[in-house]
Amino acid sequence: MPLTADDVKQQPRSKRWWALAILMLPVLLVTVDNTVLGFALPKIAEALHPSASQQLWMIDAYSLVLAGLLITMGSLGDRKGHRKLLLIGSLGFTVVSVMTAYSSTAAQLIAGRACMGIFGAMLMPSTLALIRSLFNDREERRLAVAIWATTLTVGSALGPLVGGLLLEFFRWGSIFLLAIPVLVPLLILGPLLLPESEPDASGPIDVLSTVQSMVALSALVYSIKHIASDGPDALALAAFCIAIVVGWKFVHRQLNLPTPLMDLSLFRNKTFSGSVTINLMSLAFLIGFVFFSTQLLQIVLRMSPLSASLALIPGQIMAIVVGILIVPVAQRVSVNVLIPVLLAFTAGAFFMVASFGSSLTVLVLAFALLNIGVGAIATVSNDVILSAAPPNKAGAASAISETAYEVGVVLGTTLLGGIVTAYYRGTLQLPDFLTSLQTQLAGETLAGAYAVSATLSEDQADELMRSATRAFEGGTSLMAWATFSLAVLAIFVASRTLKTPQTACAHSKG
Structure with missing residues (x-):
């Protein structure tokens, strides 16, 4: 018989934290999948010979589908x-990941990533919503x-x-086999x-709204990618116009439905909407940094996958430490002061790269600064987002939070990667x-130039790689x-919108 919320209240405190540990497994896997593929791109380019557009779609197909379905899956949960949806998503994600690991063409890999996004969308909103079911105490839930x-x-x-550890010893497909050791314990x-x-039997899922959200986001991403690879033209303009029109229709429909797919009323809270925006932007900064830095480390600086991954460890440590240590600070410092300070760290990271180049030292220090900001922002903003929603809208709020996260991932590679x-x-x-x-081949991507250089004489290869x-x-x-400028803009947004942190707690105390 399934556990209920009343059963949880009677459980020993330690069992709730063990349950949280199990919930973190899919969160860890889905987010690792957002960046591990970017690190494997040089190896994949050698094996599958993707075009520049296909390289970007390999990364974004997963996040695009995930972002488009998160609201739907949050409402379905x-x-x-949410537990039922979590277990179904875990099983499907594991099966599709294994199939994707053995892709023989770029098209197969892109299709596999898209299917992974479908099941990944079942996982993420459920994890945050189940935290609300597990922890009724405000301070326990905050932690x-x-x-x-x-x-x-x-x-x-x-x-x-x-990615560096796996690619040092195994073929590129091994990065997708991570799902087996991570999700099988969750299933058991x-x-x-x-x-x-x-359950909330408030009405059926609106299929048309789901389609509208997917079409609007896909068209927007396609237009940006097309401009990056082929320049602005009528096709890019048409895709952008479709994104605007369909996106407007989606918003209009949500405002008029009795039971909307996305509860836009949550955005009336400035702290909620501001936190969602900052969440999106901070993740875009992180993913954009990973997109270019992994290629610089492996191709420009000629580091092995393992050595390149070890160079980023200081930043990873900072993300872990700051994400936890920020909790007592957030209890004492107003969110409209704290988040702009944290955004200043992210701005400083990109200022370093813009001003001092892309040497190993600069990349290591900049990644550490970036993770200080992003790691703490994720903790603070998600606590505000979840606390701002009434209990019966926990799934909707968590889905919006996760949608912002995944849209940030898409924009990180599409917009920032598109600039590069x-x-x-x-x-x-x-x-x-x-x-x-x-x-x-060499004219499309840096990885393509590197692959071509392997077929040339030493002098010719050096000349090609210097130019590339x-x-x-x-x-x-x-x-x-450009990212530094966006970070400064984010500081302004945070200082203007995050004015009423007390509102964020109102529902949780009611």
Whole structure:
């Protein structure tokens, strides 16, 4: 018989924390998957020969589908039970991950990543909603949310390390086999430790709203990618217009439905909406940094996957430590003061890259600064988001939080990665001795140039890589300045919107 919320109240305190540990397994896996593939791109480029657009889609197909379905899955969990959805998602994620590990073409890998996104969307809202069922005490829940949020950041930060370790000894497909040791324990212990949430039979899932959200987000991402790879044209403009029109229709529909897919009333709370925005932007900064830094470390600085991953360990340690230590600080410092200070660390990280280049020392220090900011922001903002929602809207609030997280991941690679790609393709000066096929491959991505260099003589390879490195580092510098400007904008948004942190706690005390 499934555990209920009343059963949880009678459980020993230690059992609740063991249940939380089990809940963190899918959180860790889903977030590791956001960055581990970026680290494996050089190996995948050698094996599958993807185009520049396919490389970006390999990363974003997963996050795009995940973001598009999170609201739907959060509402479905509210209606049918979050534990049930979590277990179904874990089983499906494991099966699809194993199949994706043995992809033989770029198209198969992209399709596998998209399918992983479907099941990943079942996992994430359920974990945060079940925390609300497990912990009724405000301070216990604050610490549990801090652990959850820290796991989000740690998972993203650990992606490069996990990828480096696996790629040092195994083929690239091994990164997807992580699902087996991580999710099988959840499938076994979850029914014993996790309570089932109280179902909310408020109405059926609105399929049209789901389609609208997917179309709007997909069209927006496609337009940005197309501009990065082929420049602005009628197709990119058409996709952007579709995104705007369909997105407007989605919002209009949510405001008029008696039971909306996304409860936009939650955004009337400035602290809630501001925290969601900051969450999105901070994750975009982190993923954008991982996108270019992993290529710089492995291709430009010629480090092995393992050595490159070890170089990022200081930042990963900072994410873990700061994510936990920020809890007592958040209890004493107003959120509209604390989050702008933390955003200043992220701004400083990109200022370092923009001003001092992309040496190993700069990348290591900048990644540490970035994780100080992002790790703490994830903890503070997610606690505010969850506390701002009434208990019966925990699934909706957690789904919005996770949607912001995944949209941030998509924008990190699409927008920030697109800046690097567009600059690289627009400024690259290729040597005359390349064949037409070599010119095409080297002109699309830095990884493509590296693959072509392996077929050339030493002098020719050096000339090609000097040119490719110069273009890529120029794109990195431009992207760093753009991100620094966005971080300054985020500081302004946080200081203007996070004015009433007391409101965030009102529902949790009611």
